[in-house]
Amino acid sequence: MTLTELLFAPVQLGNLRLPNRVVMAPMTRSHSPGGVPTAEVAAYYARRAANGVGLIITEGVLVEDEAAAGYPDCPHLYGDAALAGWGRVIEAVHAAGGRIMPQIWHVGETHRLGADPCPHIAGLGPSEVVEDGKVVVRAMTEADVARLVAAFAAAARNAQRIGFDGVEIHGAHGYLVDQFLWEHTNRRADGYGGNFANRLRFAVEIVRAVREAVGEGFPIVFRYSQWKPQDYQARLADTPEQLEKLLLPLREAGVDIFHASNRRYQDPEFPGSELNLAGWSKRITGCPAITVGSIGLDDPSWTMANPTGIDPLLERLARREFDLVAVGRALLADHAWARKIREGRLAEVTPYTKAALNRLD
Numbered sequence: 566m567t568l569t570e571l572l573f574a575p576v577q578l579g580n581l582r583l584p585n586r587v588v589m590a591p592m593t594r595s596h597s598p599g600g601v602p603t604a605e606v607a608a609y610y611a612r613r614a615a616n617g618v619g620l621i622i623t624e625g626v627l628v629e630d631e632a633a634a635g636y637p638d639c640p641h642l643y644g645d646a647a648l649a650g651w652g653r654v655i656e657a658v659h660a661a662g663g664r665i666m667p668q669i670w671h672v673g674e675t676h677r678l679g680a681d682p683c684p685h686i687a688g689l690g691p692s693e694v695v696e697d698g699k700v701v702v703r704a705m706t707e708a709d710v711a712r713l714v715a716a717f718a719a720a721a722r723n724a725q726r727i728g729f730d731g732v733e734i735h736g737a738h739g740y741l742v743d744q745f746l747w748e749h750t751n752r753r754a755d756g757y758g759g760n761f762a763n764r765l766r767f768a769v770e771i772v773r774a775v776r777e778a779v780g781e782g783f784p785i786v787f788r789y790s791q792w793k794p795q796d797y798q799a800r801l802a803d804t805p806e807q808l809e810k811l812l813l814p815l816r817e818a819g820v821d822i823f824h825a826s827n828r829r830y831q832d833p834e835f836p837g838s839e840l841n842l843a844g845w846s847k848r849i850t851g852c853p854a855i856t857v858g859s860i861g862l863d864d865p866s867w868t869m870a871n872p873t874g875i876d877p878l879l880e881r882l883a884r885r886e887f888d889l890v891a892v893g894r895a896l897l898a899d900h901a902w903a904r905k906i907r908e909g910r911l912a913e914v915t916p917y918t919k920a921a922l923n924r925l926d
C-alpha cells in the first residue's frame with residue numbers, strides 16, 4: 566500500500582467505521598440564521614464528503630443556553646427546526662458516502678454583556694469578568710455548572726437521535742470547557758478551581774454525562790489545545806506527566822478519540838521527542854488520535870497560505886503516530902482538496918486566501 570493509499574483506505578476505530586482517514590476540521594461558518602442549518606450548509610458539507618472527506622466534524626454547534634453563542638448565525642443542537650436542518654445535512658453527507666459528527670460548543674466568557682449576538686445577556690464563565698465597573702461575565706454557580714453539563718448531554722442525545730455518527734466535545738481554543746482547564750481564566754476557589762484536578766472536573770463531568778446520555782458504543786471525540794486565541798504560547802501541560810493528568814481522567818469518563826489541536830502539526834510538543842500533541846495523546850491514552858494544523862498549507866495564517874504536499878505527514882501516519890488527519894483552511898479554499906491529493910493533482914489545489922472565510926462553496 567502506498568502512503569496515499571493508506572490515507573484513503575477504510576479504517577475502523579472502535580465502533581467508528583470510516584471510509585478513509587481524512588477529517589474536515591470544525592470551522593464556524595455563521596450561515597445558520599436562527600440556529601438552523603440551511604440547504605446551502607447541507608450542500609457545503611456534502612460537497613466535501615463527495616470529494617473524499619471521510620469524516621466531517623461540523624462547525625461548533627451550540628448547546629441550549631442563552632449565553633452559549635459568541636458569533637452571529639451559529640447553528641443550534643436543540644429545537645425542532647435546527648434538528649430538522651441537521652437531519653438534512655446528515656442525509657446529504659451520508660448519501661455522499663461520508664460520516665459526520667457535530668462539535669458541541671459553548672463559548673463561555675468569550676461572550677460579554679453588550680456584545681452581539683445577545684447584547685442584553687452577560688457571558689458565563691468560570692470566573693467573573695468586570696469591565697468599566699460592569700459585570701460582563703458572570704462566574705458560574707454550581708447550579709449553572711450542573712445545568713450546562715446537562716445541556717452538553719442533551720445536545721449529544723439529540724445528535725445521536727437524529728443520526729449523527731458520533732459527537733465531538735469542544736474542549737479547545739479558550740472556550741468554556743477550556744476556560745475551566747486554564748489557570749489564567751479559572752480563578753475559582755471551589756471544587757471546580759484551584760488545583761489541576763479541580764479545573765478538570767467540569768470537563769470530566771461533561772464527558773461522563775455525555776457518555777451516560779448516548780450509552781456505550783457511540784463515539785465521543787474530545788478536542789483540546791494547549792494554545793488559546795489570546796495566547797499562542799499558553800500551556801495546560803508542560804510535561805508528558807502533566808498531560809497524562811489531563812487525558813487519563815477524560816478517557817476514564819468516556820472519551821474514545823482525542824483531537825489534539827495544533828496550529829502546525831509539525832511542532833514537537835515536548836523536548837526530546839518528535840511527537841506532536843496528537844502523538845502524545847495516543848501514546849498516553851492508547852486511544853486513537855486526530856492531528857490537525859497547517860496540513861496541506863505552508864503557513865498557519867488566516868490571511869493566506871499556499872498548498873504544499875503532505876508526504877511528511879503521511880510518513881508519520883504510517884508510523885501510527887496518529888490515526889486521522891483533520892484539514893481546515895485547505896478544505897475551505899478547495900472543496901475538492903482530498904480528491905486532488907488522492908489523484909496527485911497538487912498543482913490544481915486552490916490556494917487559501919481570507920476570501921474563503923466568507924464563502925460557502
Ligand SMILES: Cc1cc2nc3c(=O)[nH]c(=O)nc-3n(C[C@H](O)[C@H](O)[C@H](O)COP(=O)(O)O)c2cc1C
Nearest residue numbers: 590591592593624625857858859860892893894895
Ligand atoms: C474560519 C474558521 C473557523 C473555525 N472554527 C472552529 C470551530 O468552530 N471549532 C474549532 O474547534 N476550531 C475551529 N477552527 C480551527 C480549525 O478547526 C483548525 O483547528 C485550524 O484552522 C487549523 O487547521 P488548518 O491549518 O488546517 O486550517 C476554525 C478555523 C477557521 C479557519
